[in-house]
Amino acid sequence: MAEGKPFIKNAVWQERLEKIAQETKPSEIDYKKIFEETDNFSGNAAAILEELGVQTGEGMGEYDCTSDKSLEKVSDYLAHAIQIENIIATTHNPPTSALRRKLKTAFLKVVCWPSRRYLYPQIAYNEDMVRASREMLILLAKVNRSERVAAEKAKKDLKEVQKQMIRLQTRIEELEGKLADSEKKTQANPETEEKA
């Protein structure tokens, strides 16, 4: 607040509320800085879900606030996640720390759902849950995609190494053959060998 400038602008409310504003300590959390540092990662949910084999149709774009439908969706998402992805492994071994943090948050939200629902039985957590599970799938897909790329590269490298090994093996065999021939000639004609 600028020094000397009142917190409340309109006089009618100022006389009643200004004191409260002045006596309140400023916020200890720098929300502005935190927001600036927050990323805007989302991923193309529909594309990734399709890639995972999850059907994207009506209702997927919006969170449903009716509890049964939401839970049904969550359980569907989780079933897919378990079927297609190795949740535990990818949660513990994501390629970057930022992804690990995001995955753990999403995963914890999903795991903690039943207790939260018991303690706070209002609609908010249904949406939170749907969102968390969907986000988790997106993140898992991202992790798996990068792992797939790495695996494909390793496979390609391995093939190249195998080809090189075959080439080397052939060369070794050729050289061994030559050596054997040379030894045979030496044994058959030791004088020539000596002159040479």
Added chain:
Amino acid sequence: MIYQYVDTWKKGDAIGNEVRAISDYLKKNGIDNLVVKCNPKTYQEGAIHFDEFEKKVKKDDLLLFHFAWFVPENLWKKFKAFPCKKIMIYHNVTPAHFFEPYDSRESKTSINARQQLQSGAKFFDAAWGVSQYNADELVSLGYKNVSVVPLLISFSDYKQEPNRALIEQLKDGYTNILFVGRMVPNKKFEDIIAAFAEYKKLNAKSRLILVGNDDMKPYVNKLHNFCRDQEIPDVHFRAHCPFADILAYYSSADLFLCMSEHEGFCVPVVEAMVFDVPVMAYDACAVPDTMGDGGICFTDKDPAKVASIMHALLSDPKMIEEMRENQKKVIERFGSEKILSEMITKLKAFQA
């Protein structure tokens, strides 16, 4: 003949509502008028396309030009050349710097729109700002015959049936904090969330409902991530609500909180007042002028301080009652009949 030009005529949109209200009122008073639009995808009823207008327009006609965003350059050039008298109705253009971090295209369009606005000063015969803030901007740009003609709000729309089931759902003992507006950076949704996070410490049984178009994804994703990473519970994003749901949110709101840093008028503040919802808004652009004493206008965004005022207001039924009385006067100021009759007087004087 009076023509109104609007780029996009949408049902339910603030400018679209005004266009419709002016058109209906002119018809009621026996004045011929037509709406001209250039975007063929939007609301068609009773509107003619620009090509048709181009053929029809005559020297003694009058054009009311609603300016809120960039106009296709070829049309803008033609408008400049038309022989009829022209009045600009200025709804304001969000400055580019708000969009820069999120949408470079929108940012560039904003720069172009502001350049057009500046160039328009020479060829508009008069200009109306929908708020004093807008009128001041027009004067500073060199527009002549500038006056304030408040935005027409279609109050009868709010009498429609709200989503009763949703109202019942929201009556669960929680304090409902509401904001309605397109989810764009100038509206500072992150500041609303920060103030709510602090308010939540004072009142755990509270929720924040944010209603508005969420098409600017980089910004909206960041808002979602912000709530999730900071574990701020009970923040509800509502992107594509039917009108009955919006009415339900207004009907169930305990407080309307606005942290916007750029508004040419800010219709939702008045909408909240129609539903007797106490209002608190940050002191920016046209907001204090629109709100008057119908809400608390604060000059600093410190979340803890904003939260303490929210708590003080919501704990004081007497103060809320007094605020509601003040709100009635604000709503009266924006009464359509009064504004429209003043508008007609101005139009007649202008044509004479």
